[in-house]
Amino acid sequence: AAAPARTPTPTPAPVTPVPAAAPAQDSDEDEFTYDWDAVIEEPPDFVDPYARETPVQNAPAAPAPAAAPVAPVAAPAQTPTPASVTPAAPAAVLAEPLSPQDPQTPGAILVQGKNYRIYSDGDKADAELLLKEMELRLDLYNRLFRFDLATVSGPLQVRSISDGEAYKNYVQPRLGETPVFPSGAVYFHYNREDIRELVIHRGSAEEAAMVSHQAFIQYLRAFIANPPSWMQDGFAIVFSTLYFDTSSQELMYDENLSWLNMVKSLANNAAEPEAILLSDTEEYTGGPIENFKPLAWSLASFFLNYDNEDYFRTLTEMFLFLSPNATADRNSRAAVKRLTLWTDFEKLTSDYHTYLASRRTFAELMDAGQRAYTAGDHASAEASFTKALSAHPNQTAPYYYLGLLAYNEKNFTKAEEFYNTALKHSSANGAANVTDSALIQYALGLNAVSAGHNADGRRWLEQAAAAAPDRYGEKAGKVLERLKP
Numbered sequence: 001a002a003a004p005a006r007t008p009t010p011t012p013a014p015v016t017p018v019p020a021a022a023p024a025q026d027s028d029e030d031e032f033t034y035d036w037d038a039v040i041e042e043p044p045d046f047v048d049p050y051a052r053e054t055p056v057q058n059a060p061a062a063p064a065p066a067a068a069p070v071a072p073v074a075a076p077a078q079t080p081t082p083a084s085v086t087p088a089a090p091a092a093v094l095a096e097p098l099s100p101q102d103p104q105t106p107g108a109i110l111v112q113g114k115n116y117r118i119y120s121d122g123d124k125a126d127a128e129l130l131l132k133e134m135e136l137r138l139d140l141y142n143r144l145f146r147f148d149l150a151t152v153s154g155p156l157q158v159r160s161i162s163d164g165e166a167y168k169n170y171v172q173p174r175l176g177e178t179p180v181f182p183s184g185a186v187y188f189h190y191n192r193e194d195i196r197e198l199v200i201h202r203g204s205a206e207e208a209a210m211v212s213h214q215a216f217i218q219y220l221r222a223f224i225a226n227p228p229s230w231m232q233d234g235f236a237i238v239f240s241t242l243y244f245d246t247s248s249q250e251l252m253y254d255e256n257l258s259w260l261n262m263v264k265s266l267a268n269n270a271a272e273p274e275a276i277l278l279s280d281t282e283e284y285t286g287g288p289i290e291n292f293k294p295l296a297w298s299l300a301s302f303f304l305n306y307d308n309e310d311y312f313r314t315l316t317e318m319f320l321f322l323s324p325n326a327t328a329d330r331n332s333r334a335a336v337k338r339l340t341l342w343t344d345f346e347k348l349t350s351d352y353h354t355y356l357a358s359r360r361t362f363a364e365l366m367d368a369g370q371r372a373y374t375a376g377d378h379a380s381a382e383a384s385f386t387k388a389l390s391a392h393p394n395q396t397a398p399y400y401y402l403g404l405l406a407y408n409e410k411n412f413t414k415a416e417e418f419y420n421t422a423l424k425h426s427s428a429n430g431a432a433n434v435t436d437s438a439l440i441q442y443a444l445g446l447n448a449v450s451a452g453h454n455a456d457g458r459r460w461l462e463q464a465a466a467a468a469p470d471r472y473g474e475k476a477g478k479v480l481e482r483l484k485p
Contacts, residue, residue: 112155120160122202130160130202133244136251137215140242145319147223156222157197167201184210187218196222213240224322228332230276231318233293234300254392257361259294264356266291273299273352274345277336280328298356306355314339362392369401378405396426400440403447412451419444438468442476454483 108119111127116134120127134156142149161167171186184206187198198218200211216239220227241256263270271289276299278284279292289295303315318335326334339348360368369384382405389398403418423440445460458480465476 108159115149115152115155116158117155118158118160120162120202121166122160122162126202127160129246129249130158130200132249133251134158134215136244137242138219140251141216141219141239144316145220145223146316147319151324152222153193156218157195159197159199160202161199162202164201164204167199167204171199182210184208185214186210187214187221189218189221193222208243209240212242213237216240223324224331225325226328226331227322228277228328228335229280229292230296230299231335234296234298237293237297238300238304254394256297257359257391259297260356260359260361262291263294263298266295271295272345272349273302274349277339278332280332281336282329283333299352301359302352302355305359306351308351310342311351314342360387362388362395365391366397366401369398373401373405378408381405394425396422396436396440399425400443403443407443407447407450410450412447415447416444416451419447438464438472441467442472445476445479449479449483458483 108121109124109127111118111120111124111131113131113135115138116131118127118131118134120130138156159170161170168181171182174188175181175186183201184204185198185200188196190196196218198211198214201207213236216236217232220232220235237256237259241254243252244250245252270291271286275284275286275289276292276295279289303311306312318338321334321338322331323334365384365388369381369388372378372380372384382402385398385401385405388395389402392398399418399422403415403422406412406415406418419440423437423444426437426440441460442464445457445464447457448454448460449457461472461476461480464472
């Protein structure tokens with residue numbers, strides 16, 4: 001496909017800025033990492049590989065990473081404090097540039113698909129892989145928004161730059177003065193469709209998180225130039241934990257709950273849904289809404305997940321009432337008008353708070369499960385660990401504890417299945433140290449011995465002792481000594 005022709009530059013027109021930072025990276029709640037030292041004291045007749053002298057109380061929360069129709073993947077961790085959760089963001093959406101840039105820079109290759117055009121300074125195979133990722137993203141976004149793809153005049157443009165200095169030299173002049181440089185990726189939105197583009201620092205540490213955030217904004221603004229702010233910011237965070245797994249070449253998703261505890265903590269100090277929905281309109285007379293982005297996420301999450309299909313149906317109808325070229329004020333009014341045909345703000349506010357109170361993070365579910373287990377309430381413990389597993393199926397800890405529950409029930413076959421799955425995910429997730437896998441190997445050894453499979457038990461116990469001799473050498477040795485003929 002040929003590159004767009006150079007055309008004279010029209011008179012600049014004002015454009016609403018789009019944030020270049022991914023707010024999903026900011027939180028004080030850890031959704032993915034589990035403290036393997038937060039363990040439970042077992043009854044005297046059970047040898048627990050994780051046992052401590054006292055039961056777990058409130059395990060401290062670890063720092064959090066960047067959070068559903070597909071399988072999950074973990075996001076990179078960031079650790080800002082709650083006081084600084086609103087990220088500074090450069091104005092990455094500009095009026096027309098001083099002079100149009102030739103998108104086909106020297107040495108760049110071009111690949112084009114159904115909905116995207118990719119310019120890359122890498123090899124063709126990598127460009128085609130990126131093209132596949134972007135096409136999958138758009139397909140998934142459009143399952144929810146259902147926009148008419150024919151209304152976009154041409155393929156959405158993506159530029160992949162692998163060299164860090166080249167990325168900076170390309171992006172910086174287009175940003176001008178900005179307090180934060182957008183590492184990883186940034187979307188530039190111009191009035192002219194043919195020069196809008198998502199620029200990616202390919203292979204950078206920030207790429208995955210930033211592309212997840214910016215690719216959605218590129219998609220949304222391709223169809224709706226000025227969407228309601230709550231919709232743009234809220235769903236950008238919803239989709240900010242949608243990642244592309246290069247080995248399976250599939251999208252992976254973990255629901256993003258990294259803002260949940262913070263939104264809950266705001267309580268009566270938070271803006272209510274009515275103010276968030278009307279924030280772009282003349283009807284809203286307040287000042288800037290503090291913590292707007294996490295509140296926008298909470299509202300988007302509510303519409304998607306509340307146990308009342310009328311809200312989800314109304315959400316999809318709101319998308320249909322958005323105008324491609326209307327102002328954010330008019331689009332917000334149209335969305336609110338559609339919403340209030342079926343409900344009022346008093347009911348919406350009540351249901352919204354009920355929803356927030358009902359949602360629990362992975363860390364909260366694991367803590368509840370441990371507390372129930374310590375209290376001997378194994379049914380409640382199983383329910384909590386199962387919910388944690390449902391929220392994050394690729395995390396290790398729920399499988400371990402479900403195996404522990406099965407072991408207590410002397411269901412050694414089921415326990416082995418859970419332990420083996422835990423071990424698989426521990427290896428796949430890159431355990432923080434060998435102890436994380438060794439303790440599961442030790443549990444497998446005890447389980448095998450209890451089931452009468454001594455040969456398998458010896459093998460697992462020896463592996464645990466070799467991997468973490470300080471922690472399991474003596475414990476495993478005592479069991480192995482009893483197994484001698």
